[in-house]
Amino acid sequence: xxxxxxxxxxxxxxxxxxxxxxxxxxxxxxxxxxxxxxxxxxxxxxxxxxxxxxxxxxxxxxxxxxxxxxxxxxxxxxxxxxxxxx
Amino acid sequence: xxxxxxxxxxxxxxxxxxxxxxxxxxxxxxxxxxxxxxxxxxxxxxxxxxxxxxxxxxxxxxxxxxxxxxxxxxxxxxxxxxxxxxxxxxxxxxxxxxxxxxxxxxxxxxxxxxxxxxxxxxxxxxxxxxxxxxxxxxxxxxxxxxxxxxxxxxxxxxxxxxxxxxxxxxxxxxxxxxxxxxxxxxxxxxxxxxxxxxxxxxxxxxxxxxxxxxxxxxxxxxxxxxxxxxxxxxxxxxxxxxxxxxxxxxxxxxxxxxxxxxxxxxxxxxxxxxxxxxxxxxxxxxxxxxxxxxxxxxxxxxxxxxxxxxxxxxxxxxxxxxxxxxxxxxxxxxxxxxxxxxxxxxxxxxxxxxxxxxxxxxxxxxxxxxxxxxxxxxxxxxxxxxxxxxxxxxxxxxxxxxxxxxxxxxxxxxxxxxxxxxxxxxxxxxxxxxxxxxxxxxxxxxxxxxxxxxxxxxxxxxxxxxxxxxxxxxxxxxxxxxxxxxxxxxxxxxxxxxxxxxxxxxxxxxxxxxxxxxxxxxxxxxx
Numbered sequence: 269x270x271x272x273x274x275x276x277x278x279x280x281x282x283x284x285x286x287x288x289x290x291x292x293x294x295x296x297x298x299x300x301x302x303x304x305x306x307x308x309x310x311x312x313x314x315x316x317x318x319x320x321x322x323x324x325x326x327x328x329x330x331x332x333x334x335x336x337x338x339x340x341x342x343x344x345x346x347x348x349x350x351x352x353x354x
Numbered sequence: 355x356x357x358x359x360x361x362x363x364x365x366x367x368x369x370x371x372x373x374x375x376x377x378x379x380x381x382x383x384x385x386x387x388x389x390x391x392x393x394x395x396x397x398x399x400x401x402x403x404x405x406x407x408x409x410x411x412x413x414x415x416x417x418x419x420x421x422x423x424x425x426x427x428x429x430x431x432x433x434x435x436x437x438x439x440x441x442x443x444x445x446x447x448x449x450x451x452x453x454x455x456x457x458x459x460x461x462x463x464x465x466x467x468x469x470x471x472x473x474x475x476x477x478x479x480x481x482x483x484x485x486x487x488x489x490x491x492x493x494x495x496x497x498x499x500x501x502x503x504x505x506x507x508x509x510x511x512x513x514x515x516x517x518x519x520x521x522x523x524x525x526x527x528x529x530x531x532x533x534x535x536x537x538x539x540x541x542x543x544x545x546x547x548x549x550x551x552x553x554x555x556x557x558x559x560x561x562x563x564x565x566x567x568x569x570x571x572x573x574x575x576x577x578x579x580x581x582x583x584x585x586x587x588x589x590x591x592x593x594x595x596x597x598x599x600x601x602x603x604x605x606x607x608x609x610x611x612x613x614x615x616x617x618x619x620x621x622x623x624x625x626x627x628x629x630x631x632x633x634x635x636x637x638x639x640x641x642x643x644x645x646x647x648x649x650x651x652x653x654x655x656x657x658x659x660x661x662x663x664x665x666x667x668x669x670x671x672x673x674x675x676x677x678x679x680x681x682x683x684x685x686x687x688x689x690x691x692x693x694x695x696x697x698x699x700x701x702x703x704x705x706x707x708x709x710x711x712x713x714x715x716x717x718x719x720x721x722x723x724x725x726x727x728x729x730x731x732x733x734x735x736x737x738x739x740x741x742x743x744x745x746x747x748x749x750x751x752x753x754x755x756x757x758x759x760x761x762x763x764x765x766x767x768x769x770x771x772x773x774x775x776x777x778x779x780x781x782x783x784x785x786x787x788x789x790x791x792x793x794x795x796x797x798x799x800x801x802x803x804x805x806x807x808x809x810x811x812x813x814x815x816x817x818x819x820x821x822x823x824x825x826x827x828x829x830x831x832x833x834x835x836x837x838x839x840x841x842x843x844x845x846x847x848x849x850x851x852x853x854x855x856x857x858x859x860x861x862x863x864x865x866x867x868x869x870x871x872x873x874x875x876x877x878x879x880x881x
Contacts, residue, residue: 301597304439311597312815312849328628328818329600336598 273322274343280317281339285310296340301333311336318342324349357518357543358550358581359427363388365587369561374584375417376609377592382417384587387424390417392512394425399513401479401502403456405430408526410449410457412438414571415592418483418504420580422458427543428515431455432523434538435572437854442466444536446473452526452538452732458504460484464492471497481507520544526732527574529672538732539672549675549726550581552698556680557613557640557666561587566611568593568602568620573855575644578676579615599623603633610637614663617645617856618652622795625655626817635660644668644677646857647763647781650690651789657686669693669763671749673741675726678702678749679761691785692760693753700724701746704755709745717754717764721746752779769860771800773808776838783841786834787812790827792820797850797858801843801867812841813863815849822846845870 274296285305286294293303300306306314314336318324324346326335335345356364362384365372370385382390403409409426411433413419426433434452436445438460445466449457453476461484467474475498482489483504493499518524524543528536553559565583567590569576583590593605596619603624606614616624621643624630641656641663648656648667657665664683670676679702681694696702703711704718712718723746730738741748752770753763764779771778780798787796794817800808814822824844831840851862 301595307597307852307854316848328630332598332601 273346274339276321277342278339297338299337318346322346355520355544355547357547359424359515359518361585362424369587372587373589375420375590387421389512390421390508391424391428392515393508393510394422395428395515396510396513397507398429401456403429403431407431407455408434408452410434410436410454412436412459412463413483414438419571427524433525437572440466446470448528449474449477461488462492464489468493469495471499518543527672537734537737540729540732541675542729545675545726545728548699549677550585553578553582553677554586555698559586559588563588563612564591564609565613566591566593566606568596569615574672574676596620596623599627607634612637612639614638615642618648619852619856621656622652625659626794628818636662638663640664640666642666642668644670649785649788667694673728673747674722678722689760691762693763695759702761704753714757715754717752720749720751720753722749771808771810773806773810778839783839786831787814790830792817795850797863799860799863801864809842811843811867813845813847813850815847
């Protein structure tokens with residue numbers, strides 16, 4: 269399940285923030301913020317995406333780097349939330 | 355008038371062990387900051403930087419940025435602060451336009467200069483922060499560039515710092531206008547020192563203040579926050595990024611910050627957070643707002659969130675070093691929606707097309723005079739002549755003064771929507787929509803329309819957990835606005851697109867609109 273979420277998140281990020289350019293420059297564990305892939309507006313778009321794609325509602329206090337820093341952390345967050353609501 | 359390096363030295367002499375900058379628990383004291391700046395001054399001289407040269411600075415958000423800024427000033431050179439989120443095109447444009455002699459930047463950003471040596475004949479010294487192997491890998495085609503590690507720059511003996519002349523160029527700040535290439539705003543030591551002193555005076559800053567910094571350092575607003583607090587010996591706390599607002603609130607509470615400067619989107623985000631009242635913000639003595647106009651609805655929400663804090667609504671321009679006007683906090687309710695009065699040392703007027711001052715409540719262009727007004731645009735006499743005229747700086751902003759001399763800003767001249775015979779300011783419509791329950795923020799722009807020339811588009815972002823109901827929104831608009839000011843189109847988005855400075859990216863709003871009208875809108879649900 270984890271791999272599925274990671275793949276979907278990656279393809280969403282690539283499509284919406286890198287405009288389709290996936291040159292392996294962004295690794296699963298890379299900081300999307302430090303790499304300049306996502307800014308504060310972008311994070312809110314990701315929040316909307318997690319809701320639409322995975323039915324995961326992000327609470328404001330969950331909007332922290334521990335959950336949103338990288339593709340890997342996003343996938344882990346989605347899986348934790350889905351497991352908790354299952 | 356003491357110039358910025360002089361003020362910093364004085365602060366360091368008074369309290370050498372006081373924290374000047376705190377980032378993730380790493381403290382830089384005033385003594386350390388001053389010493390680092392003096393070493394950088396000496397290091398730059400070794401690399402051939404002379405009085406009158408320009409040095410680019412791309413180390414935003416760090417202690418190194420501040421040390422390097424003052425180090426460059428100490429060398430008698432002008433600082434050119436640039437975003438560290440950069441690309442070849444914009445970086446080479448700025449470096450070439452200002453003929454930079456040296457640049458301080460992160461090792462990974464050297465990649466954007468690879469092979470660019472022919473475009474940058476004046477640029478020799480590149481001082482990088484980070485690992486040598488990253489620098490080597492990033493800058494593959496070196497040309498005449500000479501690489502120096504930031505640490506080696508600090509390794510020598512500190513320079514004996516010479517005083518700066520107030521008329522000397524201190525900084526060139528690039529601003530992107532609504533059209534055309536970025537312009538280089540030339541600020542002298544006198545400009546920056548005067549504006550710093552005025553701001554310190556009206557904010558009543560002291561050495562016991564601790565300011566929570568979320569703004570980029572390299573824009574006029576962030577730049578003025580740095581200099582004002584350093585000049586009084588206060589502490590600057592890097593409070594994190596507004597990408598993670600809860601973290602910012604936690605940092606403010608943990609560091610017991612007394613001050614918090616933000617742009618309207620900063621406060622829109624915070625006031626719309628679920629559970630924001632759980633955070634202890636009682637430490638805040640003052641909150642400042644600038645960068646764009648804040649709606650009365652948001653001002654009231656902010657006041658409700660931090661009732662004990664003095665809220666300073668402010669107005670300014672890069673061309674004025676930073677600040678032109680502020681609304682005294684005790685007038686916030688009485689003059690809600692006003693940008694206030696001129697700051698100490700500044701004169702503001704509202705003038706008509708003929709340049710003559712207009713009577714109260716008549717809308718015209720805001721013109722400013724004062725020791726903080728720029729010398730001009732770097733190597734652009736034509737644009738300089740357009741804005742620096744005999745009666746002062748023509749801001750390009752439209753506004754009016756009330757009977758008591760309080761300024762109300764209507765909008766940027768270029769942002770006015772021309773629909774039919776009407777000239778419509780987006781502000782009034784934005785105010786109405788932002789006051790609707792469930793709306794977090796709104797931006798209004800004109801979109802091309804066959805009949806009217808332009809039609810009104812409202813781009814609206816809901817508060818968390820809400821949806822934009824078009825019918826309800828339009829009903830409210832109809833209650834509050836004449837029919838010709840009703841939005842023709844409403845587009846719901848998760849958040850407004852913004853420039854790195856936090857301003858609404860109006861050109862991007864048009865792009866969002868085009869995409870949505872052709873059926874490819876990203877996340878345009880709800881409307």
